[in-house]
Amino acid sequence: MAYMTTAQALVRFLDNQYVSFDGQENKFVEGFFTIFGHGIVCGLGEALDSCPGGLKVYQGKNEQGMAHAATAFAKQNNRRKIIACASSIGPGAANMITAAATATVNHVPLLLFPADAFSTRQPDPVLQQFEQVHSLATTTNDAYRAVCRYWDRIARPEQLMSAMIHAMRVLTDTGETGAVCICLPQDVGGECYEFPEEFFRKRVHRIVRGVPVREELDEAVQVLAGARRPLVICGGGVRYSEAGEELERFCETFGIPFAETQSGKTACLSSHPYNLGGLGVTGNSAANAIAARADVILGIGTRFSDFTTASKSLFGKEARVVAVNTSRFDAYKLDAVKVVADAKLAIREFGRFLEEAGYRSGYGEEIQKARGDWQQEMERLSSYSYGEDFRPLIQAGDPRTIPEFCRMTGSVLTQTAVVARVREKIPADAICVGAAGSLPGDLQRMWISDTRYSYNMEYGYSCMGYEIAGALGSKLACPEQEVYAMCGDGSFLMLHSELVTSLQEHRKINVLLFDNSGFGCINNLQMSNGIGNLATEFRFRNETGELLGDLMPIDYAATAAGYGAKTYRVKNMEELDAALEDALRQQVSTLIDIKVIPKTMTDGYGAWWHVGVAGTSGNPEVCKAYADRQENLEKARKY
Numbered sequence: 001m002a003y004m005t006t007a008q009a010l011v012r013f014l015d016n017q018y019v020s021f022d023g024q025e026n027k028f029v030e031g032f033f034t035i036f037g038h039g040i041v042c043g044l045g046e047a048l049d050s051c052p053g054g055l056k057v058y059q060g061k062n063e064q065g066m067a068h069a070a071t072a073f074a075k076q077n078n079r080r081k082i083i084a085c086a087s088s089i090g091p092g093a094a095n096m097i098t099a100a101a102t103a104t105v106n107h108v109p110l111l112l113f114p115a116d117a118f119s120t121r122q123p124d125p126v127l128q129q130f131e132q133v134h135s136l137a138t139t140t141n142d143a144y145r146a147v148c149r150y151w152d153r154i155a156r157p158e159q160l161m162s163a164m165i166h167a168m169r170v171l172t173d174t175g176e177t178g179a180v181c182i183c184l185p186q187d188v189g190g191e192c193y194e195f196p197e198e199f200f201r202k203r204v205h206r207i208v209r210g211v212p213v214r215e216e217l218d219e220a221v222q223v224l225a226g227a228r229r230p231l232v233i234c235g236g237g238v239r240y241s242e243a244g245e246e247l248e249r250f251c252e253t254f255g256i257p258f259a260e261t262q263s264g265k266t267a268c269l270s271s272h273p274y275n276l277g278g279l280g281v282t283g284n285s286a287a288n289a290i291a292a293r294a295d296v297i298l299g300i301g302t303r304f305s306d307f308t309t310a311s312k313s314l315f316g317k318e319a320r321v322v323a324v325n326t327s328r329f330d331a332y333k334l335d336a337v338k339v340v341a342d343a344k345l346a347i348r349e350f351g352r353f354l355e356e357a358g359y360r361s362g363y364g365e366e367i368q369k370a371r372g373d374w375q376q377e378m379e380r381l382s383s384y385s386y387g388e389d390f391r392p393l394i395q396a397g398d399p400r401t402i403p404e405f406c407r408m409t410g411s412v413l414t415q416t417a418v419v420a421r422v423r424e425k426i427p428a429d430a431i432c433v434g435a436a437g438s439l440p441g442d443l444q445r446m447w448i449s450d451t452r453y454s455y456n457m458e459y460g461y462s463c464m465g466y467e468i469a470g471a472l473g474s475k476l477a478c479p480e481q482e483v484y485a486m487c488g489d490g491s492f493l494m495l496h497s498e499l500v501t502s503l504q505e506h507r508k509i510n511v512l513l514f515d516n517s518g519f520g521c522i523n524n525l526q527m528s529n530g531i532g533n534l535a536t537e538f539r540f541r542n543e544t545g546e547l548l549g550d551l552m553p554i555d556y557a558a559t560a561a562g563y564g565a566k567t568y569r570v571k572n573m574e575e576l577d578a579a580l581e582d583a584l585r586q587q588v589s590t591l592i593d594i595k596v597i598p599k600t601m602t603d604g605y606g607a608w609w610h611v612g613v614a615g616t617s618g619n620p621e622v623c624k625a626y627a628d629r630q631e632n633l634e635k636a637r638k639y
Contacts, residue, residue, distance in 0.1 A: 098463060236263025519537075
């Protein structure tokens with residue numbers, strides 16, 4: 001027996017957790033991200049100070065940010081390593097709820113230990129305690145129940161044992177993984193108990209490949225064998241199964257094109273001749289054109305989000321859907337023929353059956369033509385600049401914004417040209433991190449890479465503020481690779497505090513800040529649906545109190561320089577080239593403040609997005625947008 005505090009037992013337990021995948025074993029818990037407060041420092045803080053074992057302790061700057069960094073770390077390690085996160089009670093705990101939702105939506109393991117009120121209730125209400133009048137048992141941490149895969153509260157020391165076994169069960173389950181919340185009341189963390197030594201033995205959690213069952217395979221293969229124009233969707237499950245090469249061989253053998261989701265991108269090589277690129281609302285013309293005419297959709301490891309399916313309007317209503325997923329919940333979507341199994345094993349089985357049947361798709365030159373047409377569009381987007389043939393890629397907008405922005409900044413840069421130049425100039429194996437705004441569309445369409453797992457896009461929750469924290473997590477996972485956070489000015493203002501942590505930890509990241517003076521993506525959405533220019537541009541108030549004054553000149557480079565980062569200000573290609581080249585030589589984190597002309601991002605390419613347009617309005621443009629919505633809704637699947 002080992003007589004120790006609950007917190008000491010927790011640290012010792014976590015230090016002995018391992019995972020095994022395909023016979024390769026590694027330590028599962030790297031360490032802790034934490035911001036100590038009174039609710040945690042004397043319990044878990046003492047344990048990490050006195051007996052951390054092999055666990056590293058990282059100091060976060062914002063609880064949401066540190067949990068985003070931990071999520072990115074787990075994703076970059078293909079869910080085989082994690083960094084736990086611990087916070088104080090109340091606001092510190094509440095700050096991690098957004099990150100918990102982000103991890104759960106994206107099926108990424110995230111282990112959270114928010115401090116809680118006293119289990120004895122003797123000093124209630126303690127500092128930062130949330131009290132609910134209908135139940136004294138309810139605290140801030142009950143809010144985690146809605147966004148976590150597993151939730152528990154340790155009211156007695158001995159409860160830690162069953163709670164942590166179940167936490168590990170969920171974290172290492174490929175179909176169920178997401179955020180796990182274990183609430184730690186302040187008094188219980190310091191209470192002692194004689195824990196059995198068995199609890200602290202080395203545990204190896206085997207991440208097993210789910211074998212497809214014959215009954216599900218037979219039905220799925222029958223559908224595939226009858227397809228003339230099938231399309232494969234490469235989702236995040238392909239990445240986490242490390243099945244990219246298997247999928248490439250499958251598509252080559254049977255002449256089947258594939259398209260990528262945001263999570264699936266870089267599981268396969270961008271240069272592969274059957275890779276059509278991004279699919280759906282943020283997809284390109286090649287993938288969307290092939291998808292619209294496909295008779296069978298084989299979705300592998302995808303949640304079939306509205307952006308992937310264009311709100312269920314992209315695929316023909318008669319097209320059959322086959323879904324391969326380790327999550328039975330996701331496999332049931334779109335009324336699909338389901339195969340609940342590991343991606344790699346399912347692809348192999350499909351290949352075996354189709355080979356026996358002598359199958360070959362009915363595609364001729366369509367695949368290469370679609371790829372060629374998109375390549376021409378890529379070249380146009382890449383060379384696009386303010387000058388002779390300038391026109392906004394998005395027509396809707398305030399007509400004064402572009403000339404005003406250009407006068408204020410002196411910029412001649414379009415967002416698409418910057419994305420293309422960055423891809424050209426930075427290392428081939430660089431990791432690209434993003435999350436929100438217009439950049440995910442540009443990146444899914446235009447970012448190409450033949451380095452597997454070099455694209456860490458959080459687009460399940462599209463959480464603004466993930467970008468810089470996510471870059472730090474990716475760098476912690478892959479310290480030898482350059483990491484680039486693709487961040488809009490809106491996201492930077494939302495959450496950039498882990499830039500300081502990157503400097504503190506000597507983990508260099510590169511922040512590419514695309515400044516277009518506002519929430520450009522949502523400005524496009526509101527104005528293209530007939531709404532005025534309302535609270536989406538960064539403007540001063542005018543004399544009448546409206547947010548329609550001059551654009552705000554903001555020097556983001558000055559902010560980052562104050563933290564100690566190496567910074568650059570960019571408004572033309574020559575300055576961008578020089579900044580990218582010099583940033584590569586730096587040993588500290590960098591920030592390149594890039595002034596990009598508003599409305600110069602990509603848009604469309606044949607996909608509809610269902611948003612809640614007003615059903616009646618005195619504005620005829622809104623009424624037209626609603627009529628368009630109803631027309632598109634008639635073409636879409638209902639469930």
